[in-house]
Amino acid sequence: MKIRFNNGIELLCGQKLLLDPMRTVNGIPVLISHAHSDHIPKDVRRSRSRLFTTQGTADIIARRYNANGFEILNFNERRSLGEIDIYPYPAGHIYGSAGFLINCEGKSIFYTGDINPYGGLTVERPAEVPDADVLVIESTYGSSKYRFPNPQRVRLEIAKWAAEEVYKGNSPTIEAYLVGKSQEVIALLNKYTNVEIVVSENIAKVSTPLKERFNLKYSLSSEEPHVLITHRAKSRRKARVTGWVLFSSRREDFPLSAHADFDGLVNIVARSSPSKVLTVYGFSKEFANWLKKWGINAEPLGKEWVEL
Ligand SMILES: [Zn+2]
Numbered sequence: 001m002k003i004r005f006n007n008g009i010e011l012l013c014g015q016k017l018l019l020d021p022m023r024t025v026n027g028i029p030v031l032i033s034h035a036h037s038d039h040i041p042k043d044v045r046r047s048r049s050r051l052f053t054t055q056g057t058a059d060i061i062a063r064r065y066n067a068n069g070f071e072i073l074n075f076n077e078r079r080s081l082g083e084i085d086i087y088p089y090p091a092g093h094i095y096g097s098a099g100f101l102i103n104c105e106g107k108s109i110f111y112t113g114d115i116n117p118y119g120g121l122t123v124e125r126p127a128e129v130p131d132a133d134v135l136v137i138e139s140t141y142g143s144s145k146y147r148f149p150n151p152q153r154v155r156l157e158i159a160k161w162a163a164e165e166v167y168k169g170n171s172p173t174i175e176a177y178l179v180g181k182s183q184e185v186i187a188l189l190n191k192y193t194n195v196e197i198v199v200s201e202n203i204a205k206v207s208t209p210l211k212e213r214f215n216l217k218y219s220l221s222s223e224e225p226h227v228l229i230t231h232r233a234k235s236r237r238k239a240r241v242t243g244w245v246l247f248s249s250r251r252e253d254f255p256l257s258a259h260a261d262f263d264g265l266v267n268i269v270a271r272s273s274p275s276k277v278l279t280v281y282g283f284s285k286e287f288a289n290w291l292k293k294w295g296i297n298a299e300p301l302g303k304e305w306v307e308l
Contacts, residue, residue, distance in 0.1 A: 001105050001308045005280055005301040008041075009111060009136060012305075013104035014083040019111055024049040029081055032070075033113025034097035035060035035179050035206075052079065054088060056096020056124065059209035060179060073098070075124070092119040092127035093258050094180030095210050101130050107308055110272055111136040114281075116257070117264045118151050121187035122180075122214050127268075134308055135274035136301060140259045141243060142279060142287025148243060148261040158185065158241065158254050159192035166195045166225045175233040176241045179206050180258050182229050185241055186216045189227060196226035203229060262287075269296065278306065 001013040008021030018030045020039040024047040032053040033039055041047060045067040053061070058070040073079055073088045075098065080086075084104045091097040093114040102109045110132035119126030141148075148154075158174075165172040176182045182203045189197055197218040199207065204220060218229075240248075243257030260268060265287060269277055277298035279288045284300035291298035299306075 001107055001109075002305045003109070003134075003136070003278065003301065003308060004303055004305045006303050009280065009301070011084075011102065011104075011109070013102075015081070017081070017084060017102070018049075019100065020113070024051070031073075031086065031100055031111075032057060032061075033099065033111070034091065034094055035064065036094065036114065036177075039113065040065070052086070054096045054098050056209065057098070058096070060096060060206055063206050063208055064179070076128075087130070089128045089130060090123070090125040092116040092123050092125065094120075095122050095124065095183065097123065099127070099129070101132060107134065108132045109134040109136060109308070110274070112138050112268065114138050114140065114258070115260055115268065117260050117268060120151075120184050120258065121155075121191065122183040122210055122216075129268050129271040132272050132274050134276045134278065135269060135272045136278045136280060137265060137268060137287075138259070138281045139265060139279040139284045139287035139300075140282035141257070141261045142265055142283035142290075144262050144286075144290065146243070146246060146261050147263055148246065148255055148257055151256055154254050154256040155188045156192060158239070158256065159188055161239065161252070161254075162189055162227045163193040163195055166193075166227060169225050171198075171225050171228060173228045173230060173233045173235045173238040174241060175238045176229055176231060178203060178231040181241055181256075182231060183207050183210050183214070183216065184256070184258070185229055186218050187214055190215070190217050196222045196224055198222050198226045198228045200228075200230040203231060266290075276308070 009019035087101040088098040239252035245253035246255040278301040288298040
């Protein structure tokens with residue numbers, strides 16, 4: 001079995017399998033871990049390959065890209081593709097997000113996709129991490145300086161800030177990613193405040209698959225003071241909700257992330273107890289170096305094939 005990072009993650013085991021590729025290749029099956037644009041093939045709408053993903057991810061992609069025809073994988077249920085067995089695990093990153101345990105030639109590989117061990121208010125379940133011989137782990141925040149505060153505390157800070165602004169008669173703006181973070185912010189404001197929430201049209205569109213399941217309450221306009229959630233805000237006084245504002249001193253910046261932070265990633269490695277770790281995305285070199293220092297066989301996954 002061989003693996004490399006070229007067009008997304010390419011796996012060769014009797015046949016080829018693409019994980020989160022940039023583009024599909026005719027006849028090669030594709031696994032999509034979640035509905036963020038950097039994990040979805042650009043040609044998802046006209047692809048002729050078999051595309052596998054969870055129902056949650058398929059629903060969001062259908063709303064956002066008008067793409068259909070996915071083969072649905074259920075969490076913890078086996079799907080066989082020739083010699084390859086695939087088991088999806090909840091990743092806790094955004095609604096529908098999955099990691100994939102892949103068994104082939106007597107070896108197991110777990111690809112985390114983007115993963116959040118702390119879970120969220122709008123995911124099916126917190127992340128589950130199986131044992132695997134090889135762990136392919138995202139390292140978006142794989143630098144030791146990224147250690148996030150308790151997410152529940154950040155949620156309450158966002159709720160407090162928003163409620164105070166609305167109480168003063170303002171209509172504050174919160175900037176949050178279109179898929180995942182926007183719905184998390186709606187859910188936390190619904191849960192901890194009674195402020196009215198207005199969202200931009202594109203957020204409303206992709207929120208539809210989650211609306212009923214998580215009982216999300218929002219509208220497209222309001223005459224009363226309200227919180228506006230949009231993925232691109234012009235206002236200079238906007239609040240921002242993302243892990244990348246961790247070192248910002250602005251009062252309106254809230255480091256609530258959908259990813260594992262450094263300690264979370266280390267914890268995932270420990271839970272999976274692999275004999276080899278391959279890092280992808282973000283601080284992949286730095287994270288692999290940390291793991292090597294601790295005696296773990298780790299390297300960033302690059303364009304060269306790695307024999308497993
Ligand atoms: Zn993501």
